[in-house]
Amino acid sequence: MRTSNAASPPPTVLLTGFDPFGGEALNPSWQAVQALHGRRIARHRVVAAQLPTVFDASLLKLTHLLRVHRPALVICVGQAGGRAAISLERVAINVNDARIPDNAAAQPVDTPVVVNGPAAYFTSLPIKAMLQALQRAGLPAEVSQTAGTFVCNHVFYGLMHALATRRGFKRTRGGFIHVPWLPGQGLPCMASEDLVHGLRLTIATALTTAQDIAKGAGAVS
Numbered sequence: 444m445r446t447s448n449a450a451s452p453p454p455t456v457l458l459t460g461f462d463p464f465g466g467e468a469l470n471p472s473w474q475a476v477q478a479l480h481g482r483r484i485a486r487h488r489v490v491a492a493q494l495p496t497v498f499d500a501s502l503l504k505l506t507h508l509l510r511v512h513r514p515a516l517v518i519c520v521g522q523a524g525g526r527a528a529i530s531l532e533r534v535a536i537n538v539n540d541a542r543i544p545d546n547a548a549a550q551p552v553d554t555p556v557v558v559n560g561p562a563a564y565f566t567s568l569p570i571k572a573m574l575q576a577l578q579r580a581g582l583p584a585e586v587s588q589t590a591g592t593f594v595c596n597h598v599f600y601g602l603m604h605a606l607a608t609r610r611g612f613k614r615t616r617g618g619f620i621h622v623p624w625l626p627g628q629g630l631p632c633m634a635s636e637d638l639v640h641g642l643r644l645t646i647a648t649a650l651t652t653a654q655d656i657a658k659g660a661g662a663v664s
């Protein structure tokens with residue numbers, strides 16, 4: 444029998460993207476996170492996984508991934524067609540209000556993500572430090588005050604609720620990033636290399652920034 448004296452495996456970063464929805468052929472969030480699967484960033488290993496654009500099923504899969512990987516950091520990524528910048532989401536709200544059906548034809552209107560859950564959760568990512576890192580790299584970036592009320596907000600809220608209430612996740616940081624369309628999907632769009640580079644920077648920043656910085660987000664409204 445071999446005794447194992449190997450160093451323990453590196454802690455993981457869980458990075459999720461969504462499958463295409465709303466009749467589109469691809470989802471930039473999945474294209475971008477896939478490109479980072481297996482990468483080492485700041486002594487962590489990235490695990491990329493796809494979530495279905497489906498209410499409830501997306502959260503079941505996410506909570507399963509949390510249990511399996513016990514990540515130190517979780518960043519869920521989704522497409523926000525019409526946005527021009529990498530959007531660092533600040534707040535998840537406890538409401539589902541779908542303008543279009545999800546990929547399982549469900550269209551909840553004004554239902555809670557978690558019955559009797561708090562109205563909202565703030566991200567625990569250092570979004571101002573991430574914003575600064577993206578801007579210094581010359582990438583369009585913004586802090587966003589709403590992740591909408593479709594499946595992305597649903598997953599963001601469910602993630603923050605899980606991290607806040609499940610045992611063993613006190614020190615796990617988590618949050619959500621929306622990304623623009625890829626070229627060919629519509630305008631405005633962002634090149635795939637820029638998306639991947641931007642996500643890598645946000646992960647590195649989150650892993651190396653203990654305390655977020657105070658920096659104006661630049662938006663007036």
Ligand code: PCA
Pocket residue numbers: 461464470472496520521522523590591592593594595596
């Ligand atoms: N964007 C949708 C859900 C899946 C995705 O990539 C949203 O913004 O809610």
